[in-house]
Amino acid sequence: MPAETLDVIPGETPVAPPIIPSHLPPQRLLLVDDDPLLLDTLRELLDSEGFQVTCTGSGGEAEALLHGALPPFELVLTDLVMPGRSGMDVLRTALACNPSCTVLVLSGYGTLREATEAMDVGAYGLVSKPLQLESFRQTLRRIVERTHLIMERDALRAQVRDLTRRVETMETIQGRMEMLAQAITPETEPNRRDLKELQDLATLHTRGQLTDGEFEVAKKSLLSKWLS
Numbered sequence: 001m002p003a004e005t006l007d008v009i010p011g012e013t014p015v016a017p018p019i020i021p022s023h024l025p026p027q028r029l030l031l032v033d034d035d036p037l038l039l040d041t042l043r044e045l046l047d048s049e050g051f052q053v054t055c056t057g058s059g060g061e062a063e064a065l066l067h068g069a070l071p072p073f074e075l076v077l078t079d080l081v082m083p084g085r086s087g088m089d090v091l092r093t094a095l096a097c098n099p100s101c102t103v104l105v106l107s108g109y110g111t112l113r114e115a116t117e118a119m120d121v122g123a124y125g126l127v128s129k130p131l132q133l134e135s136f137r138q139t140l141r142r143i144v145e146r147t148h149l150i151m152e153r154d155a156l157r158a159q160v161r162d163l164t165r166r167v168e169t170m171e172t173i174q175g176r177m178e179m180l181a182q183a184i185t186p187e188t189e190p191n192r193r194d195l196k197e198l199q200d201l202a203t204l205h206t207r208g209q210l211t212d213g214e215f216e217v218a219k220k221s222l223l224s225k226w227l228s
Contacts, residue, residue, distance in 0.1 A: 019141050020050025027147060028071070031055045032062040032078035032090055033106065038129075042077070045133075049140065051075070059085030063093045072098035074147050079106045080114045088118060095122050100150050102143050106131075 020026055029051040033039045039055055046053045054073075056062050059082050066073060076094045080087035087105055094101045103122065107115040108129045115126045124143060127136055198219070205215040 016137075018048060018050040019137065019144055022050065024050070026050050026052040027074045027144065028052050028069070029054070029075040029077060030062060030065060030069075030073045030094075032059065032076070032082075032087070033057060034079060034082045046077075046140075049137070058082070059087065059090050062090045066090070066093050066097045069097070073101060074098075075143060076101060076103045077106065078103065079108075080118060081108065086114075088114065088121065091118055091121055091123055100154065102147060102150075104139065104143065 027050075029046060031039065031042055031046065031053055032055075033042070034057045036057060039057055043053050043055050054065060056065060059078075062076075062078065063085060066076075073094065076090065078087040078090045078094075091103050091105065094103050102124045103118075105115060105118045105123050105126045106129055107118075107126045118126065124146070125139060127139060201210065201215060201218050204210045205212075210218070
């Protein structure tokens, strides 16, 4: 990955560009934490990085937002330990509503077991509290890249499904047209079995096993069957 460029203003500290550039659409992110101060701090940070952030301090409210989101959230950042509905509940609901959703969990001290369980269920990763800003930003950058790849994959799958449907439709139409053509112009020529019967009659006549009269009667019978 190319080195990150910095916007440098003389006399000021270099400022890194936002994770999601301004010319790209923002990713929809749901932020869940029962700590109001941390919630507000993270919201400001994520806003500045180009995310479209929805905040809640309740796991239950987060689940309601996930169920009602159209289009669904692409990224969920949730604390693990909260009163009522926990971060594990939010994680499961997020993946049930959108299997392509990326869920990042915030893990405080003493929650190693819960964090491990979250990874087993399907969380992308975990961030330990207190947050290390630069490490957190790098994690977000990797998530954005992953989300773009998932979107490209889903778009390609949709194209493949559409092409498959078109091919199946064309094959069905072709089959029906062939059946219709057969019904309109049925085959009138004698088939191979009928030709063989005529050849057998001629052979018997040549050998003298059929008289001229018998041969003519058998031949007329066979011809009438072809023309019927």
